[in-house]
Amino acid sequence: MTFLWAFLIGGLICMLGQLLILKTNWTSARILVSFVVLGAILQVCTVFEPLKKFAGAGVTTPITGFGAGLVKGTFENIDKYGFLGIFTGGLTAMAAGIGVAIVSGLIIGLIFKSRSK
Amino acid sequence: MSTLIFKNRPRIIGWYSVAGKKESEGPLGTTFSRVVKDEYFGEKTHEGAERKLFETAIQGAIQVAKVQPDIVFAGDLLNQIVSSSFAMRDIGLPYAGVYGACSTMALSLLVAATFVDAGVVQTTVAAAGSHFATAERQYRTPLEFGNQRPPCSQWTVTGAGATVLSADSKKSRLAITAGTIGRVVDYGVKDVNNMGAAMAPAAADTLARHFKNTNTKPADYDAIFSGDLGQIGEEALRDLLKDKGYELGENYHDCGKLIYSVDQKVDMGGSGCGCSAVTLNGYIMDKFQSGEYHKVIFMATGALLSPTTCFQGESIPGIANAVVIEEVTE
Amino acid sequence: MDKQEYAEYVKKITPKSKIGWSLVRAFVVGGLICILGEGLGALYKLWLPAYDETQVGSLVSCTLIFLAAVLTGIGVYDKIGYFAGGGSIVPITGFSNSITSAAMEFRKEGIIFGTCANMFKIAGPVIVIGVAVAMLCGLGYYLVGLFI
Numbered sequence: 227m228t229f230l231w232a233f234l235i236g237g238l239i240c241m242l243g244q245l246l247i248l249k250t251n252w253t254s255a256r257i258l259v260s261f262v263v264l265g266a267i268l269q270v271c272t273v274f275e276p277l278k279k280f281a282g283a284g285v286t287t288p289i290t291g292f293g294a295g296l297v298k299g300t301f302e303n304i305d306k307y308g309f310l311g312i313f314t315g316g317l318t319a320m321a322a323g324i325g326v327a328i329v330s331g332l333i334i335g336l337i338f339k340s341r342s343k
Numbered sequence: 344m345s346t347l348i349f350k351n352r353p354r355i356i357g358w359y360s361v362a363g364k365k366e367s368e369g370p371l372g373t374t375f376s377r378v379v380k381d382e383y384f385g386e387k388t389h390e391g392a393e394r395k396l397f398e399t400a401i402q403g404a405i406q407v408a409k410v411q412p413d414i415v416f417a418g419d420l421l422n423q424i425v426s427s428s429f430a431m432r433d434i435g436l437p438y439a440g441v442y443g444a445c446s447t448m449a450l451s452l453l454v455a456a457t458f459v460d461a462g463v464v465q466t467t468v469a470a471a472g473s474h475f476a477t478a479e480r481q482y483r484t485p486l487e488f489g490n491q492r493p494p495c496s497q498w499t500v501t502g503a504g505a506t507v508l509s510a511d512s513k514k515s516r517l518a519i520t521a522g523t524i525g526r527v528v529d530y531g532v533k534d535v536n537n538m539g540a541a542m543a544p545a546a547a548d549t550l551a552r553h554f555k556n557t558n559t560k561p562a563d564y565d566a567i568f569s570g571d572l573g574q575i576g577e578e579a580l581r582d583l584l585k586d587k588g589y590e591l592g593e594n595y596h597d598c599g600k601l602i603y604s605v606d607q608k609v610d611m612g613g614s615g616c617g618c619s620a621v622t623l624n625g626y627i628m629d630k631f632q633s634g635e636y637h638k639v640i641f642m643a644t645g646a647l648l649s650p651t652t653c654f655q656g657e658s659i660p661g662i663a664n665a666v667v668i669e670e671v672t673e
Numbered sequence: 674m675d676k677q678e679y680a681e682y683v684k685k686i687t688p689k690s691k692i693g694w695s696l697v698r699a700f701v702v703g704g705l706i707c708i709l710g711e712g713l714g715a716l717y718k719l720w721l722p723a724y725d726e727t728q729v730g731s732l733v734s735c736t737l738i739f740l741a742a743v744l745t746g747i748g749v750y751d752k753i754g755y756f757a758g759g760g761s762i763v764p765i766t767g768f769s770n771s772i773t774s775a776a777m778e779f780r781k782e783g784i785i786f787g788t789c790a791n792m793f794k795i796a797g798p799v800i801v802i803g804v805a806v807a808m809l810c811g812l813g814y815y816l817v818g819l820f821i
Contacts, residue, residue, distance in 0.1 A: 232711040233704035236764070240703020241696050244759030247491070248690045251534065254490050254762050254771065255795045261763055262803040270810050283710030286730055287737065288703070288763045289799065295730075296807035304815050312815055316807035322731040323738060323765065324800065327772050328792070330742035335776025335788045338746035340486040342365075342382050342476050342501075388781045485778035487745050488795065489754015489761050489770050491695075494688045531676040532683060540683040578686050586674060 232284035239288045265293025346556035352518035353459035353508045357408025360624035361399045363501030369603045374625035389476035396503040397430035404505035413464035416455045418447040444645030447471040448620040449664035456519040459510050472503025473615030496536040497573045498609035504620030521667040523553040529660040539576025542644040545661035547583035553665050565636040570619035570643030571599035573611035598622035619643040637670045699760035706764045741766035745773040771795035
């Protein structure tokens with residue numbers, strides 16, 4: 227059942243992104259940034275966790291999951307370490323994703339040449 | 344008066360066009376002197392490929408004309424017009440770089456014709472070109488980035504064209520008889536994807552001034568070509584000119600619309616310096632040869648923006664330069 | 674025509690994107706990428722029972738990021754993107770594509786000043802804004818925690 231909801235909710239979020247692209251003429255970077263902020267807001271409003279239980283990867287795969295993860299990690303680290311957690315939490319939680327993105331980008335960038343469509 | 348009348352009628356004695364794979368698959372595919380299917384043209388970078396396109400076009404035109412030119416005027420879209428300059432490093436002829444964004448082919452022709460007409464040199468070359476991948480990287484996103492192109496966007500032509508002009512009237516009956524240098528016109532268009540709309544007012548201004556100064560009307564020409572206005576720009580140019588009292592008829596074409604077919608997914612059409620350059624030095628010259636054309640306006644249009652000005656929120660100024668190419672009798 | 678009239682005129686003659694189908698395509702492709710994420714999550718849970726939910730989630734993200742990087746390298750992701758638009762930009766795979774495509778594009782300027790310096794040309798703002806927002810929220814959370 228989670229699969230169905232992951233598809234529906236994930237699809238809806240992406241569709242919202244496409245609607246923004248078509249209606250606002252925003253660049254892709256701006257779209258990505260707004261969805262990260264959206265994810266962070268959902269996390270702060272404690273809406274994200276129930277959504278995640280319900281739709282699983284449907285909300286964590288879109289870049290909203292990145293924003294939510296940053297906030298979640300920050301809050302957790304604040305609970306654990308106090309003041310320092312404000313600065314360490316976000317990137318700690320997202321370290322794996324950013325790390326893999328950097329390394330795979332680097333390796334692929336070294337191996338492959340870009341081509342015209 | 345901003346319209347130049349060339350009394351000595353510099354002759355066109357050679358031309359050459361080289362285009363890429365996508366262009367060769369379009370409606371004008373058979374009109375190019377040479378087609379290069381490899382987007383890298385055997386070089387390591389796309390910039391290297393663009394350079395080699397220039398070299399090929401200029402050398403090709405010189406070979407066709409069988410002369411040693413005195414000066415080459417050329418330009419392209421890349422920062423500091425490196426493609427034409429670097430190509431000229433290997434060719435070794437005296438060179439003056441010109442920049443008119445996508446209007447460069449007409450601008451370089453005008454300058455080359457002026458030098459010959461003035462009698463200061465015998466032979467000049469005018470050239471311009473562009474490459475899809477280098478323009479895409481400079482003005483837009485990395486090639487492999489997965490986004491959609493907005494429906495008003497245009498596709499930068501991969502190709503270069505060169506024309507050789509001579510003062511010797513016995514060598515050819517094709518001549519450049521007049522030309523109008525453009526004014527920088529800005530109607531406040533800010534959408535970098537909608538270049539056609541940004542350039543159309545400049546095109547209308549140049550054409551209207553040209554008609555007025557030469558006391559001609561659109562029907563006096565066998566054909567009128569604009570460089571790379573695309574579908575939106577073409578429509579806007581027709582309407583803007585109507586406001587100024589000139590009606591463009593069936594004889595008006597846009598190189599950007601001619602060069603690709605609708606099913607090539609190029610949205611509004613082709614663009615870039617190469618668009619007008621390869622169309623002029625292929626399709627249009629072919630039509631002169633076959634006797635279909637006797638008098639043509641070739642007006643290339645350019646958007647004078649840079650990525651920096653876009654990010655700083657400036658609108659896009661346009662320019663259009665027009666050249667009259669004519670078959671002369673004496 | 675003055676500038677204002679021209680702006681309206683341009684708006685009128687500029688073709689609009691066909692919204693209907695492009696939304697459906699974004700929906701389907703985006704949804705499928707999420708299903709892939711869900712499926713990977715289920716697999717990892719089965720293989721690595723010692724991992725908690727957050728760790729499995731991280732692994733899934735890493736896998737998707739790596740897959741997207743490879744697809745970008747072999748020139749497939751830009752085709753998916755042309756078809757799906759937001760459907761492949763919004764998922765974490767789009768983030769990966771933006772990094773890898775920039776890394777490939779600028780490789781010719783060398784590894785340091787090309788690839789490394791330009792990798793985050795598009796994705797940089799995402800991390801900067803994301804981290805800044807998270808810290809801001811964290812600061813609020815911390816202050817609220819002090820007084821309650």
